[in-house]
Amino acid sequence: MPDYLQEHLADDAFNAGTLFEADVIEIESQQPDLIVIGGRSSALYEDLSEIAPTVDLSLRGSYLENLERNATFLGEVLGAEEEAAAAVAEVTDGIEEARAATADAxxxxxxxxxxxxxxxxxxxxxxxxxxxxxxxxxxxxxxxxxxxxxxxxxxxxxxxxxxxxxxxxxxxxxxxxxxxxxxxxxxxxxxxxxxxxxxxxxxxxxxxxxxxxxxxxxxxxxxxxxxxxxxxxxxxxxxx
Missing domain, CATH: 3.40.50.1980 (Nitrogenase molybdenum iron protein domain)
Incomplete structure (x- = not known):
């Protein structure tokens, strides 16, 4: 878990394996309603889909489009649509500011x-x-x-x-x-x-x-x- 995300780690979080090799038995024992994967873990899609509905949020094409798509999806899943939209708007403005800085660099x-x-x-x-x-x-x-x-x-x-x-x-x-x-x-x-x-x-x-x-x-x-x-x-x- 990256240092800057530690505060979001749930008290009942469990070890689901690695990015490349999931602990399928442990994941199944948790009886999840939804499994979210992406990037390095996308190869696990078939195995994990046998446990619960699985969604692959891997990066495809435009970074900003992916960010908006994934944040919007997760906002809907978690009942936090407004928070997701606000977060996307904030980082979109930030990316535009960064691009303005690099344009003359x-x-x-x-x-x-x-x-x-x-x-x-x-x-x-x-x-x-x-x-x-x-x-x-x-x-x-x-x-x-x-x-x-x-x-x-x-x-x-x-x-x-x-x-x-x-x-x-x-x-x-x-x-x-x-x-x-x-x-x-x-x-x-x-x-x-x-x-x-x-x-x-x-x-x-x-x-x-x-x-x-x-x-x-x-x-x-x-x-x-x-x-x-x-x-x-x-x-x-x-x-x-």
């Missing part, structure tokens, strides 16, 4: 750091899976202009070198520390990995425009109201 590159290695994040193409949609959020949802037209083609996939950062030289680097998100023990922090002579020559470093995004929000639990507000606040750092 020049180019950007989304970067994931893990195990001391770098991976470039690219805008999600048509028909992209959830993984691609997640990686493209900084561009697709928040309007950052990619530093090159086709990042995936330019990187020959995803892994990139420090020299790639200098060659493309984006105005902003938007960094997700994957090891921090997954709790990798003994991992080097992304800020330490990027603290080297090559990165110091980039425009983003020179202008103090390397933005470290909340790793839990951007990598693990993106898609909800509170998580989206954290993402908005991250992007609006460039407006401070």
């Amino acid at each position: 020049g180019t950007g590159l989304g970067l994931m750091v893990s195990g001391g290695e770098l991976s470039a994040l690219a805008p999600a193409g048509n028909g992209s899976d959830a993984r691609g949609a997640r990686g493209g959020l900084i561009y697709d949802a928040f309007g950052v202009e990619p530093v090159v037209e086709d990042i995936e083609a330019a990187t020959h996939g995803e892994p990139v070198s420090f020299e790639f950062l200098l060659e493309t030289n984006p105005d902003h680097l938007w960094v997700v520390d994957r090891d921090a998100a997954t709790g990798e023990e003994g991992a080097q922090a992304a800020s330490a990995v990027l603290d080297n002579e090559i990165v110091r020559k980039t425009t983003a470093y020179a202008n103090d425009q390397i933005v470290y995004l909340d790793p839990t929000a951007w990598y693990i639990v993106f898609g909800g109201i509170e998580t989206t507000q954290i993402m908005i606040d991250d992007v609006l750092q460039i407006a401070d």
Whole structure:
């Protein structure tokens, strides 16, 4: 449970397994009226549907459309339609504010750091899976202009070198520390990995425009109201 959602954890919450492997016996013993899954747990749909009606709220297409759809659905289920509508309106305004900030911010590159290695994040193409949609959020949802037209083609996939950062030289680097998100023990922090002579020559470093995004929000639990507000606040750092 992310720290910022701990206060919402019910006193009678139970361990339902992992995102990839549900504890079907324990879930069935709870006799749920509805099971909600999404993202990494969507592969469990068939097994869980045998226990109770199951709804898959995985990200498909436009982030904002998904957010509105899912919040509206949950508002109806919980009898909180007005609260859901108000929450969606608030984050919609926040996303628009963030997009206004990025519109004049020049180019950007989304970067994931893990195990001391770098991976470039690219805008999600048509028909992209959830993984691609997640990686493209900084561009697709928040309007950052990619530093090159086709990042995936330019990187020959995803892994990139420090020299790639200098060659493309984006105005902003938007960094997700994957090891921090997954709790990798003994991992080097992304800020330490990027603290080297090559990165110091980039425009983003020179202008103090390397933005470290909340790793839990951007990598693990993106898609909800509170998580989206954290993402908005991250992007609006460039407006401070």
